[in-house]
Amino acid sequence: MQQTARQTPHTTGSRSLTITGPQTAADDRVLTEGAVSFLQALCDEFAAEVPQLLDKRRQRQQQIDAGQLPDFLDETANIRSGDWRIRNIPSDLQDRRVEITGPVDRKMVINALNAGVKVFMADFEDSLAPSWQKLLEGQLNLQDAVRGEIEYTAPDTGKHYQVNDDATVLVARVRGLHLPENHVQHHGKTIPGALFDFAMYFYHNYRQLLAKGSGPYFYIPKLESHVEARWWAKVFAYAEERFCLQPGTIKCTCLIETLPAVFVMDEILYELRSNIVALNCGRWDYIFSYIKTLRNHPDRILPDRQRVNMEQPFLSAYSRLLIKTCHKRGALAMGGMAAFIPSKDPEANAAVLEKVTHDKTLEARNGHDGTWIAHPGLAATALAVFDGFIGQGPNQLHITRDVDAPILAAELLAPCEGERTEEGMRLNIRIALQYTEAWISGNGCVPIYGLMEDAATAEISRTSIWQWIRHQQHLSNGKLVTKALFREMLTEELSKVKQEVGASRFSQGQFIRAASLLEEITTADELVDFLTLPGYRLLTE
Structure with missing residues (x-):
């Protein structure tokens, strides 16, 4: 469809947003006057700070490229040693033993909500190619899911899909701060995609979510510093005040999926202590970040991807430190993704499930409170593992790992042994x-x-x-x-x-x-x- 610029229905003085995306069938329910007004207010308050945060990333990377290895920060030592805890965890987020993730495609949303797991992370980030139409359709799909009105009939087969029940908790993952939304300009500048995703999901769904005993819950990806977490805390506080909500109504889980972030986990929890409920081991992005952050260090070169698993020392240290940090502060510690897909061949499928069981057992034994899967066919296997460790209780917050030796920077940066093959x-x-x-x-x-x-x-x-x-x-x-x-x-x-x-x-x-x-x-x-x-x-x- 031809893209035509259009002025949003809301302006304040000389300030305005310009939306250039092509018109879609979802416009009337997503790009409402109220939603766009909220997005504009967020951009007025917070958009200008994002380029500054990204510039701080580049400055820090230049230091690492010049030879300085990442480490825990001296200036925040008092936060790491302080006696404080996060605000609270809502009842429907206390048991997250298995979560399924996937894009906001309509059929995927229904299948995920029917997977029999505790949480569905509806993803506007790594598993979604953010075309304008898919973004708006995804927001519309989540509106329907929150209201219990989501259905889908496959055009090729005629098969009808609908949600069996609404017991699964919905959490939306917004885009990282580095990703722009090219179809919306504020003062002629492209806005952060994260603000668009947050504004549209929050505005349209917070009332219905609270009315059904849940709330506006988010996954925050790709953080690299506690200063970025502070930015999100300000965004949340602004939204809560604007809509007369109690502080801490918005809840978030932050993915620790960058190497710089692993050194400021306490600080991230502290900055977001009113809103945060958990950290998550985003293992695949973390491996990518290890390569990217240490790109100029010839002694930190990774082997074949298949040899880089959670039993490697640097990844094991990352998992254990995340658990220890979270549980000390009263936050949940989520494990990583099982990316396997079930096979129709019985023998091959048995091998897949064996690998999933091994991986999830390692996480549960370490003390993680839950884990991720990408396919409903893995739900029963992952649940069985965590049921065996958690039992009737909601989580493993009682596992403090206090007897562990301190995990030092050298362990988190340890070189990874293994072959590089053709x-x-x-x-x-x-x-x-x-x-x-x-x-x-x-x-x-x-x-x-x-x-x-x-x-x-x-x-x-x-x-x-x-x-x-x-x-x-x-x-x-x-x-x-x-x-x-x-x-x-x-x-x-x-x-x-x-x-x-x-x-x-x-x-x-x-x-x-x-x-x-x-x-x-x-x-x-x-x-x-x-x-x-x-x-x-x-x-x-």
Whole structure:
């Protein structure tokens, strides 16, 4: 549909928002005068600070690139040693032993709410390619879900989907601070996508959520500092005051999925202590951030992605420190994602469930209060593990890990042993290629080779190769990883993908554009921070 600029129905003096996205069927229920007025107020108050926060990220990264390793902050030592706790955890968020995540596609929302788990994290971030139409449709789908009115009939099969009950708690994940919303300008400048997602979900749903005994709950991704957490605390406090809500009505869970954030977990909890209820081990993004943050450090190069699991020392330390920190402050400690997809082959499926059981047992034994899955078919397995550890109680807040030795920066930064293989490099290329093609085609959550891939896992795939090129690594067969070798393999793996998906699907898709983008960012001299930033330009063209 042709994109035409349009003025929003609300202006205040000379201040206004301009929406340039194409009109959609969801406009009348999402872009209401009240919602846009709230979004404009948020932008008036908070949008200008976001570029400053992002600039602080860049300054900190420059210091690390110059040789300074991340560490706990001297200036906030009093917060880490202080005796304080978060405000409270609402009753419907105290038991989160299994959560399912996925994009805000209508059928996905229904299937997730029917999965029999405790929480559905409706995702506007890593598993959603944020085209304007999908964003608005997603907001509309969540409105219907909150009101118990969501239904869907598949156009190809006629199969009808509806929610069996509404016991599952809904939590919306907004976009990270680095992602813009190109279809909305404030004073002629693109607004942060996070403010758009927060404003639309909160405004349209907070009354209904509170009336049914729940509340406006959010997942906050990609934080890199407690100063960013402070920004979110101000956003929440402003929204609560504007709508005459008790302080602390809005509740959030913050993902600890960047290496800088692991050193300020106490500080993040402290800044958000009125609103926060949990931290989450966003393991895939955390691995990506480990590569990105330590990109100039040749002694911190990761091996094949498949060898980087939660039993690696630096990831084990991350998990245990998160649990200890959260439970000391009265917050829940959520585990990471099981990205496996059930198989129709009984033998293969048994192997999948065995891997999921092993992974979730490790988390539950460490003391996590819950975990993530990406597919309803894993719900029973994950629930069985956590039921075995938690039992009738809601969580494992009683596990303090006080007897553990202090976890030092050296453990969180420990090098990861393992081979770098040609097979692993080629697999990285195929995964990144297929995911990038799906993303710029509008699909942010893709099953590839038995795993549900989202932006985080694709980021690991492409940054691993960049890192190997940057530091002139040799594969286990002796080949030196160079830009030329990558380009050669990319051409070969593109042909292999064409064979796998078929000539028709290949020609109708955007594989050539995806390969071009992947080549551009993987061979760049400077590491591109996020695949989704150049990808977003293609998505919105």
